[in-house]
Amino acid sequence: MAAREGAEVLLIEPTRHVGGLSTSGINTAETEHMLKWTLGGFAGEFYGRVGAHYKSAKPAYYFESGVAEKVYLEMLREAGVKVRYGVAVSSVAKEEGAIRSLALTDGSRVSGKVFVDASYEGDLMARAGVSCVFGREGRAEFGEEAAGIRFDRETRKSPTVDQKGDLLPGISGWKKDFKEGDAHPGVMNYNFRLTVTRDPAKRVPFPKPKHYDPSRYQLLANWLRHGAEEAKPERVGHLIGMYGRRNGKFEMNNKQAAVISLGHFGGQFGWPDAGYEERAAIYDDHLEYTLGLLHFLATEEVVPESVRDDIGKLGLHADEFADNGNLPYQLYVREGRRMRGRYVVRQQDVQTERRKEDSIGISSHFIDSHHVQRLAVSPAEFVNEGRIWRMGYAYQIPYRALTPKAGECSNLIVPGAASYTHVAYCTLRLESVWMITGHSAGVAAAMAAELNAPVQNLPVGRLQAKLREQQQVIDFIPGKPEKCERLNGPPEF
Numbered sequence: 220m221a222a223r224e225g226a227e228v229l230l231i232e233p234t235r236h237v238g239g240l241s242t243s244g245i246n247t248a249e250t251e252h253m254l255k256w257t258l259g260g261f262a263g264e265f266y267g268r269v270g271a272h273y274k275s276a277k278p279a280y281y282f283e284s285g286v287a288e289k290v291y292l293e294m295l296r297e298a299g300v301k302v303r304y305g306v307a308v309s310s311v312a313k314e315e316g317a318i319r320s321l322a323l324t325d326g327s328r329v330s331g332k333v334f335v336d337a338s339y340e341g342d343l344m345a346r347a348g349v350s351c352v353f354g355r356e357g358r359a360e361f362g363e364e365a366a367g368i369r370f371d372r373e374t375r376k377s378p379t380v381d382q383k384g385d386l387l388p389g390i391s392g393w394k395k396d397f398k399e400g401d402a403h404p405g406v407m408n409y410n411f412r413l414t415v416t417r418d419p420a421k422r423v424p425f426p427k428p429k430h431y432d433p434s435r436y437q438l439l440a441n442w443l444r445h446g447a448e449e450a451k452p453e454r455v456g457h458l459i460g461m462y463g464r465r466n467g468k469f470e471m472n473n474k475q476a477a478v479i480s481l482g483h484f485g486g487q488f489g490w491p492d493a494g495y496e497e498r499a500a501i502y503d504d505h506l507e508y509t510l511g512l513l514h515f516l517a518t519e520e521v522v523p524e525s526v527r528d529d530i531g532k533l534g535l536h537a538d539e540f541a542d543n544g545n546l547p548y549q550l551y552v553r554e555g556r557r558m559r560g561r562y563v564v565r566q567q568d569v570q571t572e573r574r575k576e577d578s579i580g581i582s583s584h585f586i587d588s589h590h591v592q593r594l595a596v597s598p599a600e601f602v603n604e605g606r607i608w609r610m611g612y613a614y615q616i617p618y619r620a621l622t623p624k625a626g627e628c629s630n631l632i633v634p635g636a637a638s639y640t641h642v643a644y645c646t647l648r649l650e651s652v653w654m655i656t657g658h659s660a661g662v663a664a665a666m667a668a669e670l671n672a673p674v675q676n677l678p679v680g681r682l683q684a685k686l687r688e689q690q691q692v693i694d695f696i697p698g699k700p701e702k703c704e705r706l707n708g709p710p711e712f
Contacts, residue, residue, distance in 0.1 A: 252587075338635055351636065366642050368403050455529045459474055564616070583612065585609060587608060612702055625675050
């Protein structure tokens, strides 16, 4: 959007593909638990163009990764945006509270008037010395009912220790050492969003893990033997989320209701504040966990035969991620760092205090946090921890939450790792909502460059007028619902 406003824009993309998770396995706008009327501006245009690809006059909220990438690339070319692939921010040079240049990981340096940190992790923000956090606030810090450590109500029967008495892989600690509502440094779990098929003509066998270790899944084996009598899985979909998508494709995801699924509980802990080499190791560990889990489900006798038969009919889809062994390009980083900016959006702001004078967009997603970790209750039981699922409401996203505190950095806007608590961030952490904040950040960046003004001092009324002209939805609309009660059913193609 900054380029459309006349700014010269350089997009720095650490991978070989633009589009984040929309082009790396997440093939939904999440409108099944959002209010569609909030998706205007760039987001509305993107989904409209995807719909046009499928010969529809309506927006397409379910799509394929390759199609999403094609649409993004078309939009970038039309706007004249230059893209640098395969590099990331190494360090930041600042003068008088403003970023002057960035050193990239290939040794090159780039400069600019205004910078936008559109990453999942907030690396530019952190390297620029802007205040940020990761993990979960305690309930007391912002008075949030859903904050802090949260134990599932139901414990699971399964031996949790090995013969030496050590905790099994996948268990982070003992429940007795944690207190409900306390702060915790862990973010919600990560996983890969695999694109799979049952079509023999398109099916690519799942790669075997390089270092398969069945003991890594001993907790699951124990549960299948000792604790699954009433919930014995009969097919893959009982353990792994399987979402039907276009052209015979399925999207795999961590399944919240499953005892153990694609989410690598605890494996994500080091990611938010890690360097690039450490992240590469965490990425590889998640990939090994994922491929190992699939191999375990396909081959181990403790797994019900019907599940083994079901997964044997599945494979990666040959038409997606062809230059990466048909595996997604990115790990699904649900949450990384979060800025502590001029305003911190809290649970109250997304549920009750939902109107903001400096609105630059509207979100409506449920408060949805996947589990964070798994804890042993005893040597024979465990409990999952961290899940939140609360009703969604339309609320206005304040511009202040995208900008650092005055004095920390005057030319940086952060639409992704924005200034939210963990609880509130669960309503922001969707690709469709990041398109909304990204649209507004781009227009604001171009305006700040034109006016030669700190991003904190922009005339918000002028910014809002521009956004309205571009069909960005920043105002409540009379007659439109403000409460999201899972209004939308399964996708129809």
